[in-house]
Amino acid sequence: MSTGGPMTSELPGAGRTMVFHAPYPLGEGSTSGSGIRPVRMLGAFRELGYDVIEVTGHGKERAAAVRDLARRLRGGLRVDLAYGESSTMPTVLTEPHHLPTHPVVDLRLARLLRRHGVPTSVFYRDIYWRYPEYTERVHPVVAAGTRTLYHAELRAYRRLLDRVYVPSREIAEHVPHLRPEQMAPLPPGGAIRDVPRTDGPLTILYVGNVTSYYRMHELLRAVRDTDGVHLLLCTPQDSWDAARSEYADLLGDRVEVVHERGDGLLPLFGRADLCSIVVEPSEYRDFAAPVKLYEYIGHGKPVLATTGTLAGRTVRGGDLGWTADYDAEDLARVLARLRDHRGEVDAVAAHVREARHEHTWAARARTVATDLAGLDRRG
Numbered sequence: 001m002s003t004g005g006p007m008t009s010e011l012p013g014a015g016r017t018m019v020f021h022a023p024y025p026l027g028e029g030s031t032s033g034s035g036i037r038p039v040r041m042l043g044a045f046r047e048l049g050y051d052v053i054e055v056t057g058h059g060k061e062r063a064a065a066v067r068d069l070a071r072r073l074r075g076g077l078r079v080d081l082a083y084g085e086s087s088t089m090p091t092v093l094t095e096p097h098h099l100p101t102h103p104v105v106d107l108r109l110a111r112l113l114r115r116h117g118v119p120t121s122v123f124y125r126d127i128y129w130r131y132p133e134y135t136e137r138v139h140p141v142v143a144a145g146t147r148t149l150y151h152a153e154l155r156a157y158r159r160l161l162d163r164v165y166v167p168s169r170e171i172a173e174h175v176p177h178l179r180p181e182q183m184a185p186l187p188p189g190g191a192i193r194d195v196p197r198t199d200g201p202l203t204i205l206y207v208g209n210v211t212s213y214y215r216m217h218e219l220l221r222a223v224r225d226t227d228g229v230h231l232l233l234c235t236p237q238d239s240w241d242a243a244r245s246e247y248a249d250l251l252g253d254r255v256e257v258v259h260e261r262g263d264g265l266l267p268l269f270g271r272a273d274l275c276s277i278v279v280e281p282s283e284y285r286d287f288a289a290p291v292k293l294y295e296y297i298g299h300g301k302p303v304l305a306t307t308g309t310l311a312g313r314t315v316r317g318g319d320l321g322w323t324a325d326y327d328a329e330d331l332a333r334v335l336a337r338l339r340d341h342r343g344e345v346d347a348v349a350a351h352v353r354e355a356r357h358e359h360t361w362a363a364r365a366r367t368v369a370t371d372l373a374g375l376d377r378r379g
Contacts, residue, residue, distance in 0.1 A: 011049030012369055017077065018045060019069065019113065021084035021122070022056040023094040023106055036291060037125070037188060038085040044189070044365035045083070053079070055109055059095055059102025066109045073116050081372040082113050084122035090149035110160040119372035121163040123186055124154075127174050131283070154178060162375045165368070168310050170287035184371065187314075188291040189361035190298025195270040202339045204304065205232045205272035207265060208292055209239040210247070215280040220250035222331035228339045231255045231276075232268050273345050274302045274338070277311045280326050286310060298360065300353040302345065304334070320352055 022038045038056075045052055055065040073079070092100040113120050128134055129150050135143045154177040157164050165186035166172050172183040204223070208214060210233070223231045237259045251257075260268060275296035286309065293311050296303050303321035305312040312323040324334045338345050357363070 012366060013045065013048040013050030016049070016080040017051045017053065019053045019055060019079055019082040019109075019118070020045060021062075021082065021106070021109060023059075023062065023087055023091045025057045025061075037123070040189060040191070040361040041083070041085060041123075041365060044361035045369075047362050048365055048369065050080075050369075059105055062109070063102060063105045066105060066112065069109075070112055073112070079113070079116065079118045081369065082118050082120045083368055083372075084120075086122055086124050088126050088128075090146055090153055092149060093146070107156060107160070110156070114160055119163075119375040120161050121165060121368060121372060122157065122161055123165040124157070124175065125167065127171065130174065130176075151176065158182065163371060167289035168287050170310055171289075174287065186364055186367065187289045187359075188294045189364045190294035190296070190356065190359055192298050192300075192356060192360060193266070193269070194300060195266050197273075198270050200271060201228050201230045202274075202335070202342070202345070203230045203232060203272050204274055204276050204335075205234065205268055205296075205301070206276040206278075207234045207268075207295070210235045210243045211239055216276075216278060217247070217250065218280075218326050218328045219276060219278045219331055220247060220255060221328035222335055223254050224250055224252055225328065226254075226332045226335045226339070229254060229335050232272060233257045234260055234265065234268055236261075269299045269301065272301055273342075273349075274304055274321060275299075277303055277305045277309075277315075278324070278326065278331065279306060279309075281306055281308050289314075294359050297352055297356045300349060300356060302348040302352050304331075318355060319348065320355065321348060 020042050026039050026042060027035060042052065042054070053065075053069060055062050055069065057065075069077075069079075087094045089098075091106050092103045095101055110120060129143075129147055138146070154175065158177050158179065161182070164175075164178055164183050166175060166183055167185070167187055169185045172178075172180065172185070175183065204219075206216065206219075210216060220231070220233075223229050231254060233255055235257070240257060240259065258268065275292075277290060277293050277296070289310055293303060293305070293314065297320060303311075303315050305315045305321065305323050306326050307323045308325075315321045316323050322334055322338070324330045
C-alpha cells in the first residue's frame with residue numbers, strides 16, 4: 001500500500017553515492033548558524049536518496065575515512081559528487097586544541113577525488129576575517145597568522161575544487177583568489193513547520209542574540225511608540241544578561257523577553273504574525289545571508305528586514321515581507337500600517353507559505369546535485 005510519500009526510484013540521489021566532508025564533528029544539538037547548516041545539508045542529501053560517505057570529525061577520524069575511501073575507489077566504487085562544509089576557522093586549526101596535527105588530510109581527500117574525476121565542491125561560509133572587527137576579536141599576532149592560513153586555503157580551493165559555494169552572489173566579490181566562474185551562491189535553507197496562529201495583537205518575533213553585533217535599539221523604540229504592537233524577543237539568557245542595561249529604557253508591556261530554544265520556539269511562532277531581522281546595517285550585512293531568515297520563512301512567517309542589507313533585498317525581491325530603514329520612525333510607520341491592515345499581513349503570509357518550498361535544505365542540496373552533475377568529467 002502506498003504511503004503517499006515519494007518512491008525511492010523517484011529520488012534524484014537514488015542509486016548514487018556522494019562524499020560529505022566537514023573538518024569537525026557534526027552535532028545535532030548545534031544552535032548556531034555555522035553549526036546548524038552542515039547537519040541540515042547532510043540530512044538533505046540523504047533525504048534526496050544519496051548513499052553518503054562521511055569524511056567528518058576530528059583529524060584522526062577524517063584520516064581513517066580518507067584511507068577507507070581510497071581503498072573503495074581502488075576497488076571500483078563510483079562516487080558521483082563531493083560536497084563539503086568549511087569551518088569558520090582555517091581547516092588546519094579545527095582540532096579541539098587548534099594545533100595543526102593533521103595538516104594534509106583534507107588536501108589528500110581533495111586530490112584523491114580529483115584523480116578519480118569526482119566533481120568536488122565546498123561551501124565557504126564567511127569572510128569575516130578580512131574585516132577590522134576580526135582583529136578586534138583576536139590578538140593582532142594571531143589574526144596575522146590565521147589570515148595567512150585563510151589565504152592559503154582559498155588558493156588550494158582554486159586549484160583543487162570545481163565549485164565553491166558562497167552564502168550570496170554579493171559575497172563573491174569579496175572572496176580573494178577564486179575564479180569568478182568557480183563560485184556560485186548557495187544560501188541557507190529552512191525546515192517547513194506549521195503552528196496554528198493564536199489570537200492576539202500584531203506580534204513580531206525575533207530569535208537570536210542581542211550582542212553588539214545584533215543591535216536592535218531602533219526596533220524596540222518603534223514598538224515602544226506604536227500602540228497595538230507586541231514584540232517577542234527570544235534570546236539566550238547570557239546574551240540578554242550582557243545587553244539588558246542597553247535596552248532598559250526601551251522595555252515595557254509591549255516587549256516580552258523569553259529564552260526558548262528548539263521545540264520551545266514553536267508556541268512563539270504560533271503567536272507571531274511576522275518575524276524580525278531588523279538589525280543595524282553594516283558593510284558585512286550587505287552580503288551576509290543569515291540562517292534565521294530562512295528559518296522564519298520555513299515557518300511560513302513574513303519577515304521585516306532592514307533596507308540596504310542582503311536580507312532586505314531577499315525579502316523585497318521575493319515578496320516575502322517588508323523592509324524599513326533602521327530608524328524608529330520608519331519602522332513605526334510600517335508597523336502601524338500592518339496593525340491597521342491585517343489582511344495585508346495574511347496575504348503576504350500565504351505567499352510565504354507557497355514560496356518556502358524553494359528555500360528548504362533539500363532544495364539547496366538539489367541545487368548542488370544538479371550543478372555538479374554538469375561538471376562530471378567521467379562521461
